[in-house]
Amino acid sequence: MADTKIIVNCETGEVTELELTAEEVAQREADAAAFAAAKAEEEAAKAEQAATKASVLARLGITEDEAKALLS
Amino acid sequence: MALNTYSLIATTTVGSGGQAAIDFTAISGSYTDLAIYFSARGVATSDFPAAGMRFNSSSTSYSSRYLLGSGSSATSGSGGSTYIRLGNADGSVQTGSTFASTFIYIPNYAGSTNKSVSVDMVSENNATAAYANLSAGLWSNTAAITSISLFIDGVNLAEHSTATLYGISKS
Numbered sequence: 001m002a003d004t005k006i007i008v009n010c011e012t013g014e015v016t017e018l019e020l021t022a023e024e025v026a027q028r029e030a031d032a033a034a035f036a037a038a039k040a041e042e043e044a045a046k047a048e049q050a051a052t053k054a055s056v057l058a059r060l061g062i063t064e065d066e067a068k069a070l071l072s
Numbered sequence: 073m074a075l076n077t078y079s080l081i082a083t084t085t086v087g088s089g090g091q092a093a094i095d096f097t098a099i100s101g102s103y104t105d106l107a108i109y110f111s112a113r114g115v116a117t118s119d120f121p122a123a124g125m126r127f128n129s130s131s132t133s134y135s136s137r138y139l140l141g142s143g144s145s146a147t148s149g150s151g152g153s154t155y156i157r158l159g160n161a162d163g164s165v166q167t168g169s170t171f172a173s174t175f176i177y178i179p180n181y182a183g184s185t186n187k188s189v190s191v192d193m194v195s196e197n198n199a200t201a202a203y204a205n206l207s208a209g210l211w212s213n214t215a216a217i218t219s220i221s222l223f224i225d226g227v228n229l230a231e232h233s234t235a236t237l238y239g240i241s242k243s
Contacts, residue, residue, distance in 0.1 A: 031155065
């Protein structure tokens, strides 16, 4: 069954349910793909940052809590 | 002191089975600003999915910047050009029956300048992760806003998601 959306006509108060058009379905799929790509990029950046942090702490020979104490 | 009056224009709640979007149409141009309260949750296997908004069925000329706090760290970023990013809503991975709470303010929506938007959205989750989003958006279009579409990126809005539209009059 095709996805539907709620249409609220603010002038008349009428509420209807309408099937998405082919154009809306295509836009929805494109949005989802773009969001997934952006999320993957964000996760990769976070992982890289965490790896850098761990590497620096290891080279300094201190724990994360000790680093926080130094910076407080 | 200027007095702002909120007038309820319309409210609707998603029923059983979910809906792809909530669209408010035929919005009168007789108010100064618009405000929306949007309680949002996504279905399917979504984990803090992005909620979005479009005007007048347009999917071009949007931009947005956001600050996102998780409780332990903060990040910032940009939304895409096809809709205004509202923030991270609750998804099916989050605690059952929890919803993200959103407030959207659209000043001068019926004017002939580009349309700015401010948004705050807070997700709810009875677990470690939850997010607070502050977003500023812009629709680079001078048309009066006559319709607004609210949705979650790629998945349906869950049952009981609710949107309420107010008109703000200033005197």
